[in-house]
Amino acid sequence: MTPENIVVAFSSGKDSVYTVHQLAKDKRYNIVSLITTCTENGSVTSHHVAEKLVEKQAEAIGLPLFIIKMNVFTTENFENELIRTMMYFNEQFGVTKIAYGDLFLEEVKNYKEELLAKHGFQLLLPLWKCDTKTLAHEIVNEGYKAAVISIDSTKLSTEALGKTLTEEWLEQLPPGVDPCGEYGEYHTFVYDGPLFAHTVPIEFETDKITERDKWKFVGIKTN
The missing domain is CATH 3.40.50.620 (HUPs)
Structure with missing residues (x-):
């Protein structure tokens, strides 16, 4: 077929x-x-x-x-x-x-x-109705490297910016924050994993945080 x-x-x-x-x-x-x-x-x-x-x-x-x-x-x-x-x-x-x-x-x-x-x-929608806690851990365990690039500052602290998702990080999310950030609590950039032939070079500038309303974005070098 x-x-x-x-x-x-x-x-x-x-x-x-x-x-x-x-x-x-x-x-x-x-x-x-x-x-x-x-x-x-x-x-x-x-x-x-x-x-x-x-x-x-x-x-x-x-x-x-x-x-x-x-x-x-x-x-x-x-x-x-x-x-x-x-x-x-x-x-x-x-x-x-x-x-x-x-x-x-x-x-x-x-x-x-x-x-x-x-x-x-x-x-x-291949991921529809997946349990978000299970899914977030599955993505990490599969070997995907996803870095936090933006946050809702009413839900997460600035310290999260630039961090790569780990099981420990996911377990320490504050109550009420969806593990996958489905309500926009955080967004990520994936720079490596099983699908990737090589790592995507990425460098964060955690001293260069931009803000837009309640959103905060980490600086990313694009050279």
């Missing part, structure tokens, strides 16, 4: 990397490309990571990276560009499905499903 061509939405974080990990093992599917969304200043919209770092991730994983560029990230722009991108991959590779790393937020799932269905496309 010929595997079905699909694309995967890619943010650079642990959940999207592990989505690729799971789908790469699934003989029903063939991943033809990762898809990420960037603003014109070269920053991935969901995690505020430099575009060039995500390109290095994709190269290490061995998959093409398709970058959706937007001057300003708005819901309308996102919807239009996502559907345009899906139509391109449908024409080129027969793609009808896009995978995301969503875990349990029903409103997010319903929004994406409805948007895609209106245009004849489908949503894949």
Whole structure:
């Protein structure tokens, strides 16, 4: 049976990397490309990571990276560009499905499903309804190196920035913080793991913390 061509939405974080990990093992599917969304200043919209770092991730994983560029990230722009991108991959590779790393937020799932269905496309969620504590530990135990690049400062301390996830770190999360950060408590950048042909070099500048409302972001050297 010929595997079905699909694309995967890619943010650079642990959940999207592990989505690729799971789908790469699934003989029903063939991943033809990762898809990420960037603003014109070269920053991935969901995690505020430099575009060039995500390109290095994709190269290490061995998959093409398709970058959706937007001057300003708005819901309308996102919807239009996502559907345009899906139509391109449908024409080129027969793609009808896009995978995301969503875990349990029903409103997010319903929004994406409805948007895609209106245009004849489908949503894949390989990690859907996984227990987030079990999943977070599984990602670490599989050998993925995921560093914390941003936090919700009302939930976590600045000390978390730049730290690589470990079982000990996960066990010490404050009460009420989802182990996978599904409510936005923290975001990560994966720089190594079983999918990676080599480590993605990354250097954090923990003395250069930027803030936006309640969010804090660690400085990352991109040379």
